[in-house]
Amino acid sequence: MAAAKAIRELDPRRCSEIIDEIVRLEKKLFPKHESLARNFHDELQKTNTGLLYMKFSEEDDGEIVGYVMYSWISSLCASITKLAVKENYRRQGYGEALLKAAIQKCRTRRIQRVCLHVDPTRTPAVSLYQKLGFQIDELVKSYYSSDRNAFRMYVDFTDDS
Numbered sequence: 001m002a003a004a005k006a007i008r009e010l011d012p013r014r015c016s017e018i019i020d021e022i023v024r025l026e027k028k029l030f031p032k033h034e035s036l037a038r039n040f041h042d043e044l045q046k047t048n049t050g051l052l053y054m055k056f057s058e059e060d061d062g063e064i065v066g067y068v069m070y071s072w073i074s075s076l077c078a079s080i081t082k083l084a085v086k087e088n089y090r091r092q093g094y095g096e097a098l099l100k101a102a103i104q105k106c107r108t109r110r111i112q113r114v115c116l117h118v119d120p121t122r123t124p125a126v127s128l129y130q131k132l133g134f135q136i137d138e139l140v141k142s143y144y145s146s147d148r149n150a151f152r153m154y155v156d157f158t159d160d161s
Contacts, residue, residue, distance in 0.1 A: 006054075007052050007053070007054050007097060007098060007101045008052065008053055008054070008055070009050065009051070009052055009105075010022075010044070010050075010051040010052070010053060010067075018053065018064070019040065019041065019044065021064050022040070022051075022053065022064060022067050023040050025064060025067070025084060025086065026040060026082070026084065029084050029086075029087075030084070033144070033145060034144060036069075036081075036082060043069070043081075046071065048071050048072050048073070049069065049070070049071045049081075050069070050070050050071070050102070050105055051067060051068070051069045051070075052067065052068050052070075052098055052101050052102055052105070053065075053066070053067040053068075053098075054066055054067070054094055054097065054098060056089075063086075064086075065085060065086060065089045065094050066083075066084055066085035066086060066089065066094050066095060066098055067082070067083075067084055067098065068080065068082065068083045068084075068098040068099060068101070068102040069081045069082040069083075070102045070105065070106060070114075072106060072109055072111055075109070075110070075111075076111065076112045076113065077111065077112070077113045077114075077115065078106040078109070078111045078113070078114045078115070079114070079115050079116060080099065080102060080114060080115070080116040081116075083095060083098060083099055083102075083116075083125075085098070090124070091124065095125075095128055096128055096131070096132070099128065099129075099132060100132065103132070103155070107157060111157070112156060112157055112158075113154055113155070113156050113157070114134075114154065114155050114157075115137075115152065115153065115154045116129065116134070116152075116153050116154075117140065117143060117150040117151065117152055117153070118150060118151050118153060119144060119148060119149070119150055119151075120139070120149060120150070120151050126151065126153075129153050132155065133155045134153040134154060134155045135153060135154060135155070136151045136152075136153055137151075137152045137153060137154050138151075138152050139151060139152075140152050
């Protein structure tokens with residue numbers, strides 16, 4: 001992960017070109033029925049949604065390596081709604097860094113639980129989540145489509161963790 005630089009928080013009111021690049025990445029990485037590309041702008045306008053992204057270089061013209069979108073459902077619970085890293089940057093620590101940053105953002109809101117859904121066949125993603133303390137809560141049948149299930153996973157925090 002030597003080349004990528006700081007994780008940045010998206011300001012949806014001032015970053016239309018970054019949002020456009022993330023939407024293109026969203027379309028490329030996720031099947032149409034799982035993609036938020038059509039309503040990405042609407043999602044970002046919600047007051048309880050955040051998005052962090054990482055560029056390949058410090059310069060503003062650097063390529064976006066990946067992003068994580070999260071929302072806080074209540075004062076106690078948050079959800080990771082998207083975690084995406086470009087294919088040629090996977091398995092280099094970028095996803096882990098983005099996920100840790102999103103979790104930290106949620107923790108600053110005194111969130112006690114962070115949840116997410118993941119396709120059980122995406123073994124590297126499941127392993128990453130488990131590495132960061134997420135536990136499998138249950139298998140949700142037909143979550144993505146009639147033939148694709150999801151693990152619902154969570155990590156809990158106490159005041160001293």
